[in-house]
Amino acid sequence: MKEISYVRDNSGSNGNLFWLSVVVAAMFFLLLMRLLYLQVLKTGSYQDLSESNRLRTVPVAASRGTVFDRNGKVLVGNRPSFSVTVIPQEIKDKNLIIERLSRFLGVDRAELMEKWEKGKGRAKYFPVILASGITRDQLEIIEENQLSLPGVDIQMHPVRDYPNGVLASHLLGYLGEMSEKEMDSDQYSEYNPGDYIGKSGIERSWEKELHGSDGGRQLEVDALGRVLKTVSEELPTVGESLVLTIDLDMQKKAEEAFGDQAGAAVAMDVNSGEILTFVSKPDFDPALFAEGLSPKQWKEYVADTRHPLENKALKGQYPPGSTFKIVTALAGLEEGLVDEGSTVSCNGSFSLGNTTFKCWNKRGHGSVNLRKALRESCDVYFYKLGDRLGIDRIAYYAKKLGLGSPTGIGLEHEKAGMIPSTEWKEKRYKTKWLRGETISCAIGQGYVLATPIQLASMIATVANEGTIYRPHLVKRVLDPEGRVIKEFQPEIITRSNGIKSSSYRLVKQGLFEVVNEPGGTGGMARLYEVKVAGKTGTSQVVKLRGKSGYLPYQYRDHALFVAFAPYEKPEVAVAVVVEHGLHGGSSAAPIAAKILRQYFEEKGVIKKPVPVKNENSSAEEAGTSDSGAAPQEPGQTEQNEGLMND
């Protein structure tokens, strides 16, 4: 081995060592200063960053409040909805999982794949929903096969449940995901993106009460986003519940009675304004909206010419037809132009200048007094009375009965209807009112329009002789434990509208005869246990003078019927509109009768028919006892009930 050499080194190179030491000290000092900066000066902001790294807040959706009918039966509830989710980052064999899910769920592979890819772009380790609203059967299959589906999870969230299906769908309304515009508005400032909100009906008008407030869960997550534990949890507050004034069984009866006809029906408590029945047909299925309506279904609804999404009871404006004769009659009585005894001769038509206005009965009604005019719906009587009254006096009394302005029922977009006047026409068309226009308005045609809810309110006011109650739908608001938070008392808009009781009584007598006397046009609304009073109406859709026979559906006249019962001491009022139903007496009156029958059956006034089979009993009875259809008059057609020739 080589001799180890020690080279003595006393050269001045230690001088460089000094400078190296200075550099070393300086650099250590630099690191220390940096640590001081991060850990002492800036520690606050880094602590915040560290917390936001660690914690993730996940909103927990609140269940909406339940909607009950007046007797505590559930109209809208909630049910758990299950979704299949995956965390893409946790799945090794994507194709295998997709394949299995596709088989278990019976869903197309491409569809699952598409949702997977769409959801993947979001935060890491964020569950992607592959299938929502799965059935119990699908849920069971997934749960049974959980072992062969690693990384697949089931999530639950509450969705709206409609135990009665499509029943009262327009009244209850549907839900939809909050739009961006809504998200920016103050009303929804505390909502989370993606929240479902009421879009129509009660769900919308009472959104604030029903929604409740979302809870939140603070989760500790690791760097990959995997949830480790729940740090804190704020439970969601369930929305408040509503007890409606609606009677579920009456509603059911009414909707059954409609069958597949289009139109609307409103039943109202004469002495409180509580709405008992609120029908709009055709309906839609709110359940389809509960978890997002498919665009295809939406298109179908929108394209349907019978407008299933339109709330016809609230927004449908129809010429009231002969039901408006009640208004003209009251105006005539109040203005002293007619009285009980005064008669008018009807020879089948009324001429004004060059124009001839025909009565629906070409043969004429002969000598007609007020009661007979109402009973047989004589047009000539009201042509002449209307002509004497003039449009402004008719309008004055129509407005006194609540027509021409929204009733304030508390649903959005209620329509006002239309009560024309000379002033209105000058403003609107800049032309003078024509005398002939009054003639058609006197029998509820021409410019006159009313919504079913207005008609119900009008007939209720006639029934209680002058008090206008605000129609309302909600009786009580309950907190989630069922305690009453708010109770709604009947609201009187006008206690007495200034029309004399004697006038009402005379008109009501006429209305009683419409249903119960020979020659009355509303015989099909007759109930033998309870005295019903009402008025038929037919409103022209298009003018087809002199034509008769077959008409295509969309040109057929609308059928109307307004009624109240019992005659002596009115409790309930009904307005029915059957679109293109042709004759008020034959298509609208039986529906009204069924609603009234149900009302009195529930009250025990009418015994329920023992056999199950006989659900149309009242209509059938009426049908068999009142025989034959009457001749029609174009433009102003009315069903003529049997017995008129007696």
Next chain:
Amino acid sequence: MIDRRLFTHFDWGFLLLVLLIAGIGVVNIASATASYHTTGIPYYAKQIYWVIGGIFLIVTLCSFDYHILEDLSWWAYGVLMFLLVVVLVVGRSSMGATRWLNLGFFSFQPSELMKIVIVMVFARYFTEKAELTGLGFRDLLYPFLIIIGPVLLIMKQPDLGTAMLVFLVASSILMFVGIRLSTLVSIVLGAIPAFFLAWHFHLRDYQKERLLNFLDPERDPLGSGYHIIQSKIAVGSGGFLGKGFMQGTQSQLHFLPEQHTDFAFSVFSEEWGFAGCLVVMVLYFSLIFWGLNVAKKCNDRFGKLLAVGVTAMLFWHIMINIGMVIGIFPVVGVPLPLFSYGGTSMITSMVGAAILLNIQMRRFMF
């Protein structure tokens, strides 16, 4: 061969300092890996084995005179150059870079050892050329040729951090020997265009990314900027007293990357705060100054150069690693000596400590 005098001259204090840092490192690794799902021997236990192995290594190496390294230097240089080539050809791929060589019983990185070997070779070279001071370009040519091979091979792996360390350690020795001021200025001025050429032709994309992200971590917060951001959050959120042992959310929830190796100090900063960092910094500062002191006290030129080189190696590791953790240096894979988890790093650091101890205990031998 073992002189009794050697024991009396052995600096137990320095060994204690080394073990103190390593001990803190082990405790920190226990926390950093607490949330790992591992089977078998836990990381901190393995680290303890490496420390114990290191102690034996120190004792063994100290029993030889360090001048043996002077003789071994060129041999070692040749062997390691060969191994670096072998690594490139057959080396085991790890973390996207080919650095490891599997020797059957354990894997090691030849590039790690190369750092020490470069120190040995330089020390020998400048011992032989004792007349050289105030180095000019001509004098730098030979040292340049010595390091260019290893640096290029290590960059090829690619391991920018180690290549940079080899360069920094060699430069430190040159600075110690002394470079002419004009030469130094020229080199610095020439390095700037060279850097841009290298940027264009030689740096890998991920290396460019790291440099760019170091300058602006926010440009890719979830990608390559993620490490710097998360590490700064960990250090900063530690505050003055820290979140407590095993309480660091950044580390326990894995927001930190490579938290038991390169980012171990980040874990420590989060859990022990500025107070803990200050203690560790003081320990490292003592370590480096003890090393410089060994160089100063050594009367043997080879020993002096060796001590400077080894100290420089430890110093630059500390600077680069901590600088990276606190966001003032780009993320390059450089472990913190004695502190980060890992056998190779621990052995290299222990060898360094052994060399310093060796020089220190033999300073009176002549």
